[in-house]
Amino acid sequence: MRNIYLLIILSVVILLGCTSDKQVDPVHEDNVLITLNFPDDPLLESVISLKVTVSSLDISEPFSDSLAINAIPDSLAIISTYAPAGEDRLFTMHLYQADGTIAFWTNYTEDVPEEGNLEFAVSVVQAAAGSASRIKIFRDNLPWDSEALDNMLAELGITFGAEDNQYVALSSSTLDTVTLIGGEDLMIIANDQAQEFYNNYAIYQTKINAFVYNGGTLFWEACDLGWAQGSIEQAGIDLPENIEITAGYESYNYLTSSLWQLTAGLDSVLFGTYASHEGFRNLPSGAVIYTIDSRGLPTLVSYSYGTGWVIVSGQPLEYAYDRGDSLNTGSLLPRIIRFVLGLDLQEPASARLPQSKTHFNDNNSLGKGYRFSSAVFEK
Numbered sequence: 394m395r396n397i398y399l400l401i402i403l404s405v406v407i408l409l410g411c412t413s414d415k416q417v418d419p420v421h422e423d424n425v426l427i428t429l430n431f432p433d434d435p436l437l438e439s440v441i442s443l444k445v446t447v448s449s450l451d452i453s454e455p456f457s458d459s460l461a462i463n464a465i466p467d468s469l470a471i472i473s474t475y476a477p478a479g480e481d482r483l484f485t486m487h488l489y490q491a492d493g494t495i496a497f498w499t500n501y502t503e504d505v506p507e508e509g510n511l512e513f514a515v516s517v518v519q520a521a522a523g524s525a526s527r528i529k530i531f532r533d534n535l536p537w538d539s540e541a542l543d544n545m546l547a548e549l550g551i552t553f554g555a556e557d558n559q560y561v562a563l564s565s566s567t568l569d570t571v572t573l574i575g576g577e578d579l580m581i582i583a584n585d586q587a588q589e590f591y592n593n594y595a596i597y598q599t600k601i602n603a604f605v606y607n608g609g610t611l612f613w614e615a616c617d618l619g620w621a622q623g624s625i626e627q628a629g630i631d632l633p634e635n636i637e638i639t640a641g642y643e644s645y646n647y648l649t650s651s652l653w654q655l656t657a658g659l660d661s662v663l664f665g666t667y668a669s670h671e672g673f674r675n676l677p678s679g680a681v682i683y684t685i686d687s688r689g690l691p692t693l694v695s696y697s698y699g700t701g702w703v704i705v706s707g708q709p710l711e712y713a714y715d716r717g718d719s720l721n722t723g724s725l726l727p728r729i730i731r732f733v734l735g736l737d738l739q740e741p742a743s744a745r746l747p748q749s750k751t752h753f754n755d756n757n758s759l760g761k762g763y764r765f766s767s768a769v770f771e772k
Contacts, residue, residue: 423473425505427484428514433467436519436652439490440464440497446485447476448700464488464497464517478507483608485700487679488517495520495679495697500576500608519654520681521695521702523735525579525610528560529571532583533590537620541711542583545727549736558734565593573601575608575701579733582612584711585619591628602633606699610733613705616670632705633698634677642667643686646693646708646722655695655732656683656725658739665722668692671707684708684725693725704729 427445431437443462448455458474476482482505488497499515528551530542543562552559563571565586573580580601582594594601605611615638617625625638632638646663648656663684672690676682680696695704706725714723731738 421475423475424478424510425474425476425484426510426512427472427474427486427501428512429464429470429472429486429499430514430516431464431466431468431470432517434519434652434654435466436496437464437466437488437517440488441491442489443472444487444489445472445474446487446700447474448483448485449479449481451479452477462488476505476511478505480504483700484515485608486515486517487520487697489679493678494681496681498522498697500700502576518735520697521610521704522654522732524576524702525733526557526577526735527555528579528581528730528734529573530560530562530581530583531565531568531590531594532562533564533587534585534621535711536583536585536614536616537709537712537715539711539715541714541723541726542581545714546730549727549730551730551734565590568593568597568600573604573609575604578604579610579612579730580604582614584614584616584709585621586617586623587621588623588627590621591617591623591625591630595628595630598630602698605633605701605703607701608699609701611701611703612729612733613703614710615673615705615707616709618670619709633703634696636676636694636705637674638707639672639674639690640670641672641686641688641690643669643672643688643692646684646686648684649682653681653683654738655728656693659724659728660721663722663725665709665713665720667709668713668720668722669707670709673705673707702733704733 443460445458446455460472462470481502483502485500486498487495490496497517498520499517501513501515503511503513505511546560555561613632615625617623644667646668648661651657669686669692672686672688672692673694676694677696680694682691682694684693686692692707695702708722710723710726713720714726717723728738
Protein backbone atom coordinates (compact mmCIF):
# COMPACT_ATOMS: atom_id res chain seq x y z
CA MET A 394 0.00 0.00 0.00
CA ARG A 395 2.86 2.38 0.89
CA ASN A 396 4.52 1.84 -2.52
CA ILE A 397 1.24 2.55 -4.31
CA TYR A 398 0.85 5.79 -2.33
CA LEU A 399 4.35 6.95 -3.27
CA LEU A 400 3.71 6.09 -6.92
CA ILE A 401 0.54 8.20 -6.88
CA ILE A 402 2.42 11.19 -5.45
CA LEU A 403 5.18 10.85 -8.04
CA SER A 404 2.66 10.59 -10.87
CA VAL A 405 0.85 13.74 -9.74
CA VAL A 406 4.12 15.68 -9.62
CA ILE A 407 5.08 14.47 -13.10
CA LEU A 408 1.74 15.42 -14.59
CA LEU A 409 1.20 18.76 -12.86
CA GLY A 410 4.73 20.07 -12.48
CA CYS A 411 5.28 22.92 -10.05
CA THR A 412 5.98 26.62 -9.62
CA SER A 413 9.39 28.03 -10.59
CA ASP A 414 10.77 31.49 -11.29
CA LYS A 415 13.54 30.11 -13.42
CA GLN A 416 16.40 32.57 -13.94
CA VAL A 417 18.42 30.70 -16.54
CA ASP A 418 18.00 30.87 -20.31
CA PRO A 419 14.68 29.08 -21.05
CA VAL A 420 16.18 27.21 -24.05
CA HIS A 421 18.18 25.07 -21.62
CA GLU A 422 16.66 21.77 -20.59
CA ASP A 423 17.10 20.55 -17.04
CA ASN A 424 20.04 18.17 -16.89
CA VAL A 425 20.57 17.80 -13.13
CA LEU A 426 18.45 15.76 -10.74
CA ILE A 427 18.96 16.40 -7.02
CA THR A 428 17.61 14.49 -4.03
CA LEU A 429 17.42 16.62 -0.89
CA ASN A 430 17.41 14.70 2.38
CA PHE A 431 15.71 16.69 5.15
CA PRO A 432 16.55 16.23 8.85
CA ASP A 433 13.95 15.75 11.56
CA ASP A 434 13.84 19.48 12.26
CA PRO A 435 10.57 21.36 12.93
CA LEU A 436 12.08 24.54 11.49
CA LEU A 437 11.70 22.97 8.04
CA GLU A 438 7.94 23.45 8.28
CA SER A 439 8.45 27.19 7.71
CA VAL A 440 10.45 26.70 4.47
CA ILE A 441 8.61 27.69 1.30
CA SER A 442 11.25 28.04 -1.43
CA LEU A 443 14.65 26.89 -2.63
CA LYS A 444 17.32 28.64 -4.67
CA VAL A 445 20.00 26.66 -6.49
CA THR A 446 23.12 28.53 -7.62
CA VAL A 447 25.64 26.89 -9.96
CA SER A 448 29.11 28.45 -10.03
CA SER A 449 32.61 27.55 -11.18
CA LEU A 450 35.90 29.21 -12.03
CA ASP A 451 35.05 29.18 -15.74
CA ILE A 452 31.51 30.56 -15.27
CA SER A 453 31.58 34.36 -15.31
CA GLU A 454 27.97 34.72 -14.14
CA PRO A 455 26.56 31.99 -11.84
CA PHE A 456 23.36 30.28 -12.96
CA SER A 457 20.46 30.33 -10.51
CA ASP A 458 17.08 28.66 -10.29
CA SER A 459 14.33 29.34 -7.73
CA LEU A 460 11.64 26.81 -6.89
CA ALA A 461 8.68 26.53 -4.56
CA ILE A 462 9.21 23.58 -2.26
CA ASN A 463 7.37 21.70 0.46
CA ALA A 464 10.05 20.70 2.97
CA ILE A 465 8.67 18.09 5.37
CA PRO A 466 10.91 17.12 8.32
CA ASP A 467 12.52 13.68 8.07
CA SER A 468 11.65 13.30 4.40
CA LEU A 469 13.22 13.83 1.00
CA ALA A 470 12.45 15.95 -2.05
CA ILE A 471 13.50 15.52 -5.67
CA ILE A 472 14.21 18.62 -7.77
CA SER A 473 15.60 19.21 -11.23
CA THR A 474 17.55 22.15 -12.60
CA TYR A 475 20.01 23.15 -15.30
CA ALA A 476 23.81 23.45 -15.06
CA PRO A 477 26.29 24.13 -17.88
CA ALA A 478 28.51 21.19 -18.73
CA GLY A 479 32.03 21.29 -17.34
CA GLU A 480 34.26 20.37 -14.45
CA ASP A 481 33.90 21.23 -10.76
CA ARG A 482 30.42 22.73 -10.81
CA LEU A 483 29.53 23.98 -7.33
CA PHE A 484 25.84 23.61 -6.51
CA THR A 485 24.85 25.83 -3.58
CA MET A 486 21.28 25.47 -2.29
CA HIS A 487 19.55 27.89 0.08
CA LEU A 488 16.14 27.16 1.59
CA TYR A 489 14.04 30.21 2.49
CA GLN A 490 11.32 30.94 4.99
CA ALA A 491 8.37 33.15 4.05
CA ASP A 492 10.09 36.22 5.55
CA GLY A 493 13.15 35.67 3.34
CA THR A 494 15.40 34.19 6.03
CA ILE A 495 17.80 31.52 4.74
CA ALA A 496 17.04 28.77 7.26
CA PHE A 497 18.81 25.80 5.64
CA TRP A 498 21.46 25.10 3.08
CA THR A 499 23.63 22.47 1.44
CA ASN A 500 26.19 22.29 -1.37
CA TYR A 501 27.84 19.80 -3.67
CA THR A 502 30.66 19.86 -6.24
CA GLU A 503 30.70 17.58 -9.29
CA ASP A 504 31.46 17.55 -13.01
CA VAL A 505 28.44 18.02 -15.29
CA PRO A 506 28.66 15.74 -18.36
CA GLU A 507 28.34 17.07 -21.91
CA GLU A 508 25.64 14.48 -22.59
CA GLY A 509 23.19 12.86 -20.22
CA ASN A 510 22.08 13.93 -16.76
CA LEU A 511 23.87 14.37 -13.46
CA GLU A 512 22.16 12.91 -10.40
CA PHE A 513 23.20 13.30 -6.78
CA ALA A 514 21.85 13.36 -3.24
CA VAL A 515 22.68 15.81 -0.46
CA SER A 516 21.64 16.34 3.16
CA VAL A 517 20.20 19.68 4.22
CA VAL A 518 21.40 21.41 7.43
CA GLN A 519 20.66 24.73 9.10
CA ALA A 520 22.22 27.85 7.60
CA ALA A 521 26.05 27.97 7.93
CA ALA A 522 26.26 24.59 9.68
CA GLY A 523 29.12 22.39 8.51
CA SER A 524 30.50 25.10 6.23
CA ALA A 525 34.18 24.60 7.22
CA SER A 526 36.47 21.84 8.43
CA ARG A 527 39.53 23.64 9.87
CA ILE A 528 40.26 26.91 11.64
CA LYS A 529 42.53 29.89 11.04
CA ILE A 530 42.49 32.35 13.97
CA PHE A 531 43.74 35.88 13.29
CA ARG A 532 44.89 38.02 16.23
CA ASP A 533 47.84 40.14 17.29
CA ASN A 534 47.01 39.85 20.99
CA LEU A 535 44.87 37.67 23.21
CA PRO A 536 41.46 39.33 23.69
CA TRP A 537 41.22 40.53 27.29
CA ASP A 538 44.46 38.57 27.89
CA SER A 539 42.33 35.44 27.63
CA GLU A 540 43.34 32.02 26.29
CA ALA A 541 39.68 31.01 26.26
CA LEU A 542 39.52 30.20 22.55
CA ASP A 543 42.60 27.97 22.62
CA ASN A 544 41.47 26.26 25.83
CA MET A 545 37.98 25.70 24.46
CA LEU A 546 39.33 24.21 21.22
CA ALA A 547 41.49 21.83 23.24
CA GLU A 548 38.44 20.77 25.24
CA LEU A 549 36.64 20.02 21.97
CA GLY A 550 39.53 17.84 20.84
CA ILE A 551 40.57 20.31 18.13
CA THR A 552 44.36 20.25 18.00
CA PHE A 553 47.00 22.62 16.64
CA GLY A 554 47.75 21.97 12.97
CA ALA A 555 46.62 22.57 9.40
CA GLU A 556 44.39 19.52 8.84
CA ASP A 557 40.66 18.95 9.36
CA ASN A 558 39.52 19.56 12.95
CA GLN A 559 42.73 21.47 13.68
CA TYR A 560 43.57 25.15 14.04
CA VAL A 561 46.40 27.63 13.59
CA ALA A 562 46.78 31.13 15.05
CA LEU A 563 48.18 33.85 12.78
CA SER A 564 48.99 37.53 13.12
CA SER A 565 47.60 40.32 10.95
CA SER A 566 50.99 40.60 9.26
CA THR A 567 50.23 37.34 7.42
CA LEU A 568 47.01 38.58 5.82
CA ASP A 569 48.80 39.44 2.58
CA THR A 570 50.34 35.98 2.13
CA VAL A 571 47.96 33.54 3.85
CA THR A 572 46.07 31.09 1.65
CA LEU A 573 42.35 30.91 2.43
CA ILE A 574 40.34 28.06 0.91
CA GLY A 575 36.57 28.23 0.56
CA GLY A 576 34.67 25.21 1.86
CA GLU A 577 37.57 24.31 4.17
CA ASP A 578 38.71 27.31 6.21
CA LEU A 579 36.88 28.98 9.06
CA MET A 580 38.54 32.37 9.45
CA ILE A 581 38.12 33.78 12.97
CA ILE A 582 38.78 37.46 13.62
CA ALA A 583 39.41 37.61 17.36
CA ASN A 584 37.74 40.15 19.64
CA ASP A 585 39.51 43.10 21.28
CA GLN A 586 42.45 43.76 18.98
CA ALA A 587 44.85 46.71 18.88
CA GLN A 588 44.48 49.39 16.22
CA GLU A 589 47.31 48.02 14.08
CA PHE A 590 45.42 44.76 13.66
CA TYR A 591 42.28 46.45 12.40
CA ASN A 592 44.31 48.74 10.15
CA ASN A 593 46.02 45.72 8.59
CA TYR A 594 42.68 43.98 8.12
CA ALA A 595 41.31 47.03 6.31
CA ILE A 596 44.16 46.81 3.79
CA TYR A 597 43.30 43.22 2.86
CA GLN A 598 39.54 43.20 3.39
CA THR A 599 38.90 42.85 -0.36
CA LYS A 600 40.88 39.61 -0.35
CA ILE A 601 39.00 38.35 2.70
CA ASN A 602 35.60 39.26 1.28
CA ALA A 603 36.49 37.42 -1.93
CA PHE A 604 37.39 34.34 0.14
CA VAL A 605 33.92 34.37 1.71
CA TYR A 606 32.14 35.10 -1.57
CA ASN A 607 33.78 32.02 -3.08
CA GLY A 608 32.69 29.62 -0.34
CA GLY A 609 34.67 30.60 2.74
CA THR A 610 33.35 31.06 6.28
CA LEU A 611 34.21 34.18 8.30
CA PHE A 612 33.52 34.47 12.04
CA TRP A 613 33.91 38.14 12.91
CA GLU A 614 34.14 38.81 16.64
CA ALA A 615 33.31 42.50 16.36
CA CYS A 616 33.66 43.44 20.01
CA ASP A 617 36.27 46.22 19.80
CA LEU A 618 37.29 49.19 21.99
CA GLY A 619 38.22 46.76 24.75
CA TRP A 620 41.44 46.45 26.70
CA ALA A 621 43.49 46.66 23.47
CA GLN A 622 41.63 49.88 22.52
CA GLY A 623 41.42 49.13 18.79
CA SER A 624 38.55 50.57 16.75
CA ILE A 625 36.96 48.82 13.76
CA GLU A 626 35.32 52.06 12.65
CA GLN A 627 38.55 54.04 12.82
CA ALA A 628 40.25 51.47 10.59
CA GLY A 629 37.58 51.97 7.92
CA ILE A 630 36.63 48.29 7.80
CA ASP A 631 33.61 47.27 5.74
CA LEU A 632 32.25 43.88 6.72
CA PRO A 633 30.78 41.80 3.87
CA GLU A 634 27.47 43.30 2.72
CA ASN A 635 28.41 46.52 4.61
CA ILE A 636 26.50 45.75 7.79
CA GLU A 637 26.56 48.59 10.32
CA ILE A 638 28.10 48.18 13.79
CA THR A 639 26.34 50.19 16.51
CA ALA A 640 28.05 50.52 19.90
CA GLY A 641 26.05 49.95 23.08
CA TYR A 642 26.99 48.24 26.34
CA GLU A 643 24.28 45.75 27.27
CA SER A 644 24.11 43.51 30.34
CA TYR A 645 21.53 41.18 28.81
CA ASN A 646 21.04 39.52 25.44
CA TYR A 647 17.98 37.50 24.44
CA LEU A 648 17.56 34.43 22.23
CA THR A 649 15.19 34.98 19.32
CA SER A 650 14.00 31.37 18.95
CA SER A 651 14.43 27.92 20.46
CA LEU A 652 14.48 26.35 16.98
CA TRP A 653 17.89 27.60 15.85
CA GLN A 654 20.33 24.77 16.56
CA LEU A 655 23.20 27.15 17.30
CA THR A 656 21.40 28.48 20.40
CA ALA A 657 18.92 25.68 21.19
CA GLY A 658 19.08 24.56 24.81
CA LEU A 659 20.78 27.72 26.08
CA ASP A 660 19.19 30.04 28.62
CA SER A 661 16.75 32.37 26.90
CA VAL A 662 18.41 35.33 28.64
CA LEU A 663 22.20 35.69 28.45
CA PHE A 664 23.98 37.77 31.07
CA GLY A 665 27.44 39.35 30.95
CA THR A 666 29.51 42.29 32.05
CA TYR A 667 28.83 43.03 29.35
CA ALA A 668 26.67 40.57 27.40
CA SER A 669 27.37 42.64 24.26
CA HIS A 670 29.32 45.74 23.28
CA GLU A 671 27.78 46.14 19.82
CA GLY A 672 24.58 45.58 17.93
CA PHE A 673 24.13 45.45 14.16
CA ARG A 674 21.99 47.30 11.63
CA ASN A 675 21.57 47.14 7.85
CA LEU A 676 21.66 43.34 7.76
CA PRO A 677 21.39 41.71 4.31
CA SER A 678 18.26 39.85 3.29
CA GLY A 679 18.24 36.25 4.43
CA ALA A 680 20.23 36.89 7.64
CA VAL A 681 19.55 34.70 10.68
CA ILE A 682 19.32 36.60 13.97
CA TYR A 683 20.17 34.45 17.00
CA THR A 684 20.35 37.03 19.79
CA ILE A 685 19.27 40.63 20.32
CA ASP A 686 19.94 43.32 22.94
CA SER A 687 17.48 45.48 24.89
CA ARG A 688 17.34 47.89 21.93
CA GLY A 689 16.13 45.05 19.72
CA LEU A 690 19.38 45.15 17.74
CA PRO A 691 20.89 41.83 16.64
CA THR A 692 24.08 40.89 18.52
CA LEU A 693 24.77 37.49 16.94
CA VAL A 694 23.89 36.88 13.29
CA SER A 695 24.80 34.72 10.32
CA TYR A 696 24.23 35.49 6.67
CA SER A 697 25.11 34.24 3.22
CA TYR A 698 27.61 36.15 1.08
CA GLY A 699 28.09 34.69 -2.38
CA THR A 700 28.52 30.97 -1.75
CA GLY A 701 30.07 31.50 1.68
CA TRP A 702 28.95 32.46 5.17
CA VAL A 703 29.56 35.27 7.65
CA ILE A 704 28.90 35.02 11.38
CA VAL A 705 29.19 38.26 13.34
CA SER A 706 29.10 38.64 17.13
CA GLY A 707 29.16 41.82 19.21
CA GLN A 708 29.70 39.85 22.42
CA PRO A 709 32.90 39.59 24.52
CA LEU A 710 32.83 35.81 24.18
CA GLU A 711 36.31 35.00 25.51
CA TYR A 712 35.90 37.20 28.59
CA ALA A 713 32.53 35.61 29.37
CA TYR A 714 33.76 32.06 28.66
CA ASP A 715 36.45 32.44 31.34
CA ARG A 716 33.72 33.44 33.79
CA GLY A 717 31.14 30.88 32.73
CA ASP A 718 29.94 30.22 36.27
CA SER A 719 28.45 33.71 36.39
CA LEU A 720 28.38 34.99 32.78
CA ASN A 721 26.41 32.58 30.60
CA THR A 722 27.06 34.59 27.41
CA GLY A 723 30.31 32.63 27.13
CA SER A 724 28.35 29.46 26.37
CA LEU A 725 27.99 30.77 22.81
CA LEU A 726 31.69 30.41 22.01
CA PRO A 727 31.95 26.59 21.79
CA ARG A 728 28.51 26.39 20.20
CA ILE A 729 29.52 28.61 17.28
CA ILE A 730 32.70 26.60 16.62
CA ARG A 731 30.93 23.24 16.81
CA PHE A 732 28.14 24.50 14.57
CA VAL A 733 30.39 25.79 11.79
CA LEU A 734 32.58 22.67 11.83
CA GLY A 735 29.50 20.47 11.58
CA LEU A 736 30.06 18.88 14.98
CA ASP A 737 27.11 17.63 16.96
CA LEU A 738 26.39 20.31 19.55
CA GLN A 739 25.89 17.73 22.28
CA GLU A 740 28.52 15.13 21.38
CA PRO A 741 32.35 14.94 21.41
CA ALA A 742 34.22 16.76 18.65
CA SER A 743 34.66 13.56 16.64
CA ALA A 744 30.90 13.19 16.15
CA ARG A 745 30.02 14.98 12.90
CA LEU A 746 26.70 15.94 11.41
CA PRO A 747 25.57 13.35 8.84
CA GLN A 748 26.63 14.17 5.31
CA SER A 749 25.17 12.46 2.25
CA LYS A 750 26.84 13.56 -0.97
CA THR A 751 26.82 10.45 -3.14
CA HIS A 752 25.55 9.75 -6.64
CA PHE A 753 22.66 7.41 -7.32
CA ASN A 754 23.85 4.00 -8.47
CA ASP A 755 21.39 3.80 -11.34
CA ASN A 756 21.73 5.81 -14.52
CA ASN A 757 18.97 8.41 -14.96
CA SER A 758 16.48 6.06 -13.31
CA LEU A 759 13.64 8.61 -13.41
CA GLY A 760 14.04 9.33 -17.11
CA LYS A 761 14.24 12.58 -19.06
CA GLY A 762 11.85 15.42 -19.57
CA TYR A 763 10.39 15.68 -16.06
CA ARG A 764 10.79 18.62 -13.71
CA PHE A 765 10.32 18.01 -9.99
CA SER A 766 10.28 20.73 -7.35
CA SER A 767 8.63 19.21 -4.31
CA ALA A 768 8.15 15.50 -4.65
CA VAL A 769 8.29 14.68 -0.94
CA PHE A 770 8.39 11.21 0.52
CA GLU A 771 8.63 9.85 4.04
CA LYS A 772 11.84 8.03 4.76
